Amino acid sequence: MVLVSLLLGFAAFILHSAMLKELPAPVVSVWPPGLELYSGESVFLQCKMESNSTLTWTYQWYKNTSKTPPTTSHRHSVSGDSYSITAVKREDAGSYWCRAEQRESNVVTEARVVLNVSGRPPPLLTLTPSTRQFFAGERFTLQCPASQSASGWKLRHFSPGRPDRITVDQKRTCPPLDGAIRANTSDGCVFTAASGNSGLYWCEGAGGRSSAVNITVSYGNIILKTPAFAVAEGDKVVLSCHYKIGNQGKTIFLKGNEGEIFTSNSSSSDKAINWTTENVTPKDEGLYRCVSQDGKMESPASWLSVTPDRGTWKWIIVTCSIVLLCLIPLTVWLVKCHRCPTLCTSSWWPLVKDDVPAVPLPATKQDVTEVQWDLSWMEMSSLLDKQLYPGT
Known part of the structure; x- marks a missing residue:
């Protein structure tokens, strides 16, 4: 019985090893x-x-x-x-x-x-209107880089909830996919927002791909529209809270875990409430959402990206370069001074002690003490001996 158990265990081990290899x-x-x-x-x-x-x-x-x-x-x-x-x-x-x-x-x-x-800027995909969120039924237009439209750019779409990809060839009319129709005034494709339209969009061509944008389609009653692509530091940015059936009093804008950042009073007929930042900074980057006053309606969260001002970095680099250019000669001079002090005193400080011209002291009347100290050492020694030893 024990032998049978050992054989079965060994067979299971061999089978498991074979499965791992395959x-x-x-x-x-x-x-x-x-x-x-x-x-x-x-x-x-x-x-x-x-x-x-x-x-x-x-x-x-x-x-x-x-x-x-x-x-x-x-x-x-x-x-x-x-x-x-x-x-x-x-x-x-x-x-x-x-x-x-x-x-x-x-x-x-x-x-x-x-x-x-x-770190390179990509070919730009154009989204109109430029926002990450849409109500179901709204229309939006996607256009591949116009300057290279002849190179065979293809619009691609990927939805995390669907395993398949959607490809639209811009050289042909847009297929009737989830409400996609041919745009009349551009080479782009116009879509009617539906559940299948959520996800990533980008363009592919012979030279690579364009920037990608993530779109969310909502069937709720409130959304927050933020710029679809990153904005530059210092730009004016408008976050717009949209209601499908009109506002119900106050609208509260929230950022991440910071809580309320802005509250707007509006009439019940207003469908879009805006919050404006005149001079956006990297500190304003983050996840935003808007909520109705009663808390019953809350938009999906939307990300605001802010690109730091490269000009500021250029000034920092220039300033550091100037400081380094000043420090290098000073460092070399200090090293030379440490190794050869006479070189520094003779070459950098021309007025040393030995080179200062002698200036005669003003003539003054000497008193007795000064006269005594002017006597020679031998004379002073003789006078002292006579005072200490009178018989000598």
Whole structure:
């Protein structure tokens, strides 16, 4: 009986080892595709096991060499097999690990992807109106970079809730996809906002891809419209809270965990309440939402991206360069002085003690004490001997 148990255990071990050898690693997909991201855009990572197994897999995400899951924040969020980053920054570059685990068979496998954040400005995708949120039924237009329209740009769409991708070839009429129609005045495509329109949009061409924008379509009664792309420091920014059926008194604007930042009184007929920042700064960047006075209506959160003023950095660099140019000669001189002090005194300080011209002292009348001290040493010694030893 013991022998049979050992044989069964050994057979299970061999079978498990064979399964591990044949088990493929998970595949990490990046949307928009490519390992180079642009500052300010959104990115979605998806981890999937490409196997015909009907077993359930669970997924865990890590960044770089960390052994603990990344902390979710306003910009970073994890949902099952998906990892999303809003408004990509330089510090988001690095290795992202996906760990797939099958608990029933105790199988664990990993895969990673390395993301880089480019400092180059991308070809611009145009969104009109420029906002991240739309009510269902509203229309918006997407247009690939006009200056390179002849190079075969294609508009692409990815929705995290749908596994398929949508491709629109701009050289042809836009297909009737979720209400998409051909624009009459441009080469872009006009969409009627619907549930299938939410997600990422970007353009692909022979030279790479354009910037990407993330659009949210809401079926609720209130949304907050923020600029779809990053704004520059110092710009005027308007956040607009839109009601589908009209406002109910006060509208409260909230930022992240800071709470209320602005409250507006309006009539019940107003459908758009604005909050304006005349001179936006990087401190204004963050996640915003608006709420009705009674708290029954709250918009989905929307991110405002602010690009620091590069001119300020240029002045800082210039100032540091001037300081360094002044410090280098001073440092060299101090080193020379330490090694050869006479070099510094003779070359840098011409009026040293030996070179000062002698100036005659003014003539004065000497008193007795001065006359006595003018006597020679021998005479003074003789006088002292006579006073101390009178018989000599």
